[in-house]
Amino acid sequence: MLPSTPLRSAGASDVGLDVNWALRWLTLSAEAMAEHREELIELDRPIGDSDHGENMDRGFKAVMVKIAEAPPETAGAALKLTAMTLMSKVGGAAGPLYGTAFLRAATALGEAADIDAATLASAFQAARDGIVARGKAESGDKTMVDAWTPAVDAAATAAGDSDVHKVLVAAAEAAEAGAVSTDPMLARKGRASYLGERSIGHRDPGAVSTALILRAAVGAAE
């Protein structure tokens, strides 16, 4: 369920994002993980251990429970709670990777009640940097970094217009293109790297879940 508090109209250049956006983002992410659970499992089957969809669904369901127990008062607090929950409940590599991403993004947002375009772009960058630091993957390794890095770059460019909605859309679109770009890549990290050449032709599940989560961030602001 989406929080009932209406958002101020996103899209105007002086309007930022608040805790309600963050809560809607997490709710829509949880819905996306549930809806795409089987798809993520199928993507993970040939090149991983076919648990990504199940793990992400379980992790975000646990996030929803935590939020209901003690609703966070800032966007930063909501993302930090998400980080801790994902690290504890996901189980696979996605746990520490997304956990670190949400934790670093939460730190970048701090106590801000009103997130502007530049802060949002820097939070995405902090998230990506956290994933790279934790997973040691580079662009082209066929991982979620291949969705995150184009998203971060597109968000930084879009932030020039001081419009948070444009930043969100730019990030989501770039992440979706980034996920598709992993198809021909040879996996160099994670379980898929054990497959070598056979990993070519499959889309990376982590890049797909990244695109879904960043798309949910757009939906939360509409």
Next chain:
Amino acid sequence: MTVNLVVVSHSEKIADGAVELAAQMAPDVLILPAGGTDDGRIGTSLGRIMAALEQAGDANSDGIVVLTDLGSAVMTAESAVEFLADPSSVLLADAPLVEGLVAAAVAAQAGADPHGVKEAAEAVYRPPAAVQHAHAHRPPEATGDFELINLAGMHARPAAKIAGGLSGMDAEVTVNGADGASMTELMMLGAVKGTVLHVEASGPEATKAVDYLRGLITAGFGEP
């Protein structure tokens, strides 16, 4: 010196089993398993790892060395360390889980410091050829020749005792050309009862290292 060990595995059974195996050779070392997810599935749990790290830290400890299995175990362990009050008290060893844990446990049992324990675990990883080459042109400061008298010769437990004890000493040691700090290399010597082991040591504790090996080998490692 008391170093405690934490074993992080995707599988609760692997973590428990590895602890059981290592404890056989290091009865006085605190080794804690942190395997599987909170609900007992395959995976790693931040909560379980943090609980083990906190328990290991609470126990009388001069440091904690963590052994891990597949990639995400490393990432979850790193995340857990980041949340600790004193992250510097924990070292992550980049080593094969079972062999590394046994080598680490034996080193901890022998009184090695945290870096020595980590080093003992990681030494099982090194390709033998590279190590031998590195030792080739170093003149020995102490040497000795000792005959293997125990029935089983150079098997896992003697190799672990040698590697573990040497990891706590400031000396570079070879045994018939194998790296004395590497349990794997020692075992690969395939030395049977009656074999004479030629020990060469260099470094500040070279003499101590040769004396240590003399004690172990001539006593048959305490075995029949």
